[in-house]
Amino acid sequence: MRWGILQFPGSCDERDAVRACELSGAEARLVWHEERDLSGIDAIVVPGGFSYGDYLRAGAIARFSPAMEAVAERAAAGTPVLGICNGFQVLCEADLLPGALLRNEDLRFVCRQIDLIAAFSGSEGGKSCDRPDETLSIPAKHGEGRYWAPEEMLDELEARGQVAFRYAPGQNPNGSARDIAGVTNAAGNVVGLMPHPEHAVDPMTGSTDGLRIFSAISSAPANA
């Protein structure tokens, strides 16, 4: 299993993501945003940071990079894609995930450890945690993480089991609709979340819960 971790100008969490992938027992390499060739890569991380300075809207410009065009093709072919924070914003802007991420309700940048309820219940491809409804302690750090989608779309996402992560009760840090912290696409192979599992992989920083998300994908049989 080899992961490819995209790197845009302004990415800042790609090296932590490489380390998380390696700790999950897989190989990993960085993929520069101008690269178009993802051959030999079995799973993809679109990492956190401030791609292209977050100009215009977070993720709006990164979605047009050559690497993202390749990611869209691989996502359609069933390759697992994990978008974290800015990566989640990029995947929403690219229409690979439903909804949008808006400025935090209180306009404050949030940076703290948060409990997430992993609720993967969709198709097999989206089953990225070993147990449904488990709580993960993972740091969140973002200024534009308020998940929003029209009410009908939210109902649909819930009905289809596409809500992958929710903030634990009382811990929604940004005003996200229905406490949603992460969603999957309809097929279940593309997952995005605002908190940072790649920063929760070493006991030194208090939690290794994030590693479970990487391990679940690393240990899944390659399907593309």
Added chain:
Amino acid sequence: MGAVRARVLIRPKQGILDPQGKAVERALPALGFEGVEHVRVGRMVELEAEDPARLPELCEKLLANPLIEDFEIEEIDAASSAPTNP
């Protein structure tokens, strides 16, 4: 034929909470501006386009996110008729 100057106004859709607008609204009374309500903060983009017919597509693809934002395109005048030297 010269480029057309245009102005694109992008604003958060009705019904979507605009915390920037709220923050501005809350700051106004402290400055003595009472009675100002429903402040919404958007973006304005000025550009010159060779082919203004393609502006709506450009707005939908990049300048605005149609899920959360509305946009309006306003043509200002032909850029070629504007003075080119200061």
